[in-house]
Amino acid sequence: MSDAARPPPGEAFGDDQLRIPAADAAQAQALADALRAQGDWLEVVPGLACVVVRFDAAHVDPPAALARLRSRLETVSLPAAPSLGRVEIPVRYGGDDGPDLAALCRRLGVTRSELIRRHTAATFRVEMHGFTPGFAYLGGLPDALHVPRLSAPRQRVAAGSVAIAGPWCGLYALSGPGGWPLIGRTDFELFARNAPDPFPLKPGSQVVFRDVDGCAP
Amino acid sequence: MTVRVLRGGAQTTLQAAPRTGLRHLGIPSSGPADGLSMALANRLVGNAALAPALEITLYGPRLRFDLDACFALVGAPVDATLNGDAIAPHESLRARSGDVLDIGSMATGARCYLAVEGGIAGSAAFGSVSTYLPAGLGGIEGRALREGDALALADPAATTEGTRTPPGLRVAIPTNPALRCCDGPDAGLLDAGLRERLYGGRWRAGLRADRMGIELAGERLLLPSGGQMASAPVFPGSLQCPEGGTPYLLSVDAQTTGGYPQVLQVARCDRHLVGQLRPGGPLRFLARTAGQAAADLRDKLAYFRDWVPDVDDAL
Numbered sequence: 001m002s003d004a005a006r007p008p009p010g011e012a013f014g015d016d017q018l019r020i021p022a023a024d025a026a027q028a029q030a031l032a033d034a035l036r037a038q039g040d041w042l043e044v045v046p047g048l049a050c051v052v053v054r055f056d057a058a059h060v061d062p063p064a065a066l067a068r069l070r071s072r073l074e075t076v077s078l079p080a081a082p083s084l085g086r087v088e089i090p091v092r093y094g095g096d097d098g099p100d101l102a103a104l105c106r107r108l109g110v111t112r113s114e115l116i117r118r119h120t121a122a123t124f125r126v127e128m129h130g131f132t133p134g135f136a137y138l139g140g141l142p143d144a145l146h147v148p149r150l151s152a153p154r155q156r157v158a159a160g161s162v163a164i165a166g167p168w169c170g171l172y173a174l175s176g177p178g179g180w181p182l183i184g185r186t187d188f189e190l191f192a193r194n195a196p197d198p199f200p201l202k203p204g205s206q207v208v209f210r211d212v213d214g215c216a217p
Numbered sequence: 218m219t220v221r222v223l224r225g226g227a228q229t230t231l232q233a234a235p236r237t238g239l240r241h242l243g244i245p246s247s248g249p250a251d252g253l254s255m256a257l258a259n260r261l262v263g264n265a266a267l268a269p270a271l272e273i274t275l276y277g278p279r280l281r282f283d284l285d286a287c288f289a290l291v292g293a294p295v296d297a298t299l300n301g302d303a304i305a306p307h308e309s310l311r312a313r314s315g316d317v318l319d320i321g322s323m324a325t326g327a328r329c330y331l332a333v334e335g336g337i338a339g340s341a342a343f344g345s346v347s348t349y350l351p352a353g354l355g356g357i358e359g360r361a362l363r364e365g366d367a368l369a370l371a372d373p374a375a376t377t378e379g380t381r382t383p384p385g386l387r388v389a390i391p392t393n394p395a396l397r398c399c400d401g402p403d404a405g406l407l408d409a410g411l412r413e414r415l416y417g418g419r420w421r422a423g424l425r426a427d428r429m430g431i432e433l434a435g436e437r438l439l440l441p442s443g444g445q446m447a448s449a450p451v452f453p454g455s456l457q458c459p460e461g462g463t464p465y466l467l468s469v470d471a472q473t474t475g476g477y478p479q480v481l482q483v484a485r486c487d488r489h490l491v492g493q494l495r496p497g498g499p500l501r502f503l504a505r506t507a508g509q510a511a512a513d514l515r516d517k518l519a520y521f522r523d524w525v526p527d528v529d530d531a532l
Contacts, residue, residue, distance in 0.1 A: 015511055061508075135243050166447075
């Protein structure tokens with residue numbers, strides 16, 4: 001691959017992990033998929049701007065693991081980012097389903113209906129799985145809706161919660177702790193644990209949101 | 218031919234080998250929070266280190282054996298009786314059909330492990346029978362044990378009675394654990410003062426403590442992160458530091474990615490001790506280089522390997 005497209009060398013941290021910076025989530029996904037296919041590592045996990053690999057520190061020294069990673073990065077070729085089908089997700093915005101919506105409207109200086117209009121007008125792309133099973137990181141949030149995450153995570157976020165933080169929209173498949181402001185909630189099954197394919201959304205899926213109340217007859 | 222659950226206890230789950238290679242799908246590791254204690258329990262009854270066994274948290278279950286079986290308890294010290302008579306840990310004991318095993322409270326540590334000869338049957342999900350409570354995966358219907366459950370033994374046998382852990386290998390659960398750690402990817406956010414607070418501070422495990430992670434108390438760590446870090450992979454043993462100043466030490470059910478700064482990582486040699494942190498109990502962090510931590514891991518594995526040949530799987 002060309003030098004311009006070549007990922008930078010990795011760095012070690014902890015005692016059994018190596019991290020490679022990535023330009024964006026799509027490059028992280030592609031690099032992680034390529035490294036995972038080589039079969040050298042216990043885990044190959046993409047983030048939004050990096051990839052981390054975990055090695056077996058009982059049998060591989062950290063310097064040897066780093067040398068192996070750097071040699072793999074010399075020859076790795078990155079697959080093209082997939083573009084998959086479009087999925088519509090119905091959302092109940094605000095109230096108990098989106099307990100941070102009102103505060104976000106005040107912070108952003110927009111009305112409730114304006115915030116919902118902007119969220120439902122955008123087309124998102126699933127950039128990454130992560131956090132807990134079925135959680136999806138969606139890119140494509142309009143600039144006007146960027147807000148910081150909570151300074152202290154909530155102890156309990158309801159399953160199906162729709163959240164925003166920074167440039168991302170996140171979908172919580174499970175109930176549990178979570179640090180992103182919540183704007184609504186969906187009944188769409190994000191993690192179908194018993195289905196042959198448990199993940200209805202995949203990196204590359206296109207997502208649009210529909211305001212359930214706004215569409216009521 | 219089963220073990221009947223007469224009382225589930227505070228949180229008793231079936232755990233086995235972790236789920237590996239699936240974190241990119243958001244699927245956590247799970248498995249025993251203290252893998253070394255579980256391996257020592259399984260060893261006494263002739264099982265593989267991570268054969269499915271019960272992880273018992275703070276207050277234990279009451280079980281009735283409906284068959285003859287050998288079992289062993291290892292981990293946090295616990296009051297336990299068989300038909301009302303006190304029993305010892307670190308020993309393979311024989312239960313006869315009708316016997317009642319009652320496992321009470323732990324005064325130090327947080328978890329002990331009950332291994333039964335032949336292993337306990339559970340349902341597999343994503344390649345492991347380890348229970349992951351948040352998604353209801355694995356184990357017994359993906360949940361903690363409750364009254365009325367019937368546990369099936371995978372391969373019932375009772376041949377190991379009297380096997381004892383050699384005295385030198387009976388790991389004491391520390392009341393004031395010092396966890397060896399290496400720098401995490403965001404350790405650059407620590408100035409000298411913050412580093413002193415992190416490694417010299419009097420931390421305690423907070424009351425929000427489960428298999429996903431443990432909120433720390435006693436000190437605060439206010440990092441200059443600006444709140445805009447991109448979500449990055451996290452692992453059991455990662456210390457996340459939200460802007461509010463209350464760090465969160467991740468355990469075996471750790472989420473797979475997170476956006477808060479990660480300033481340290483508990484080294485693999487001591488990660489099993491995270492599973493013994495008790496709400497309110499003290500803890501300290503010890504700084505190690507990656508090279509020192511790798512040597513510490515090899516030493517610890519070598520120490521146990523003669524007794525538990527497959528200890529590498531559990532630590």
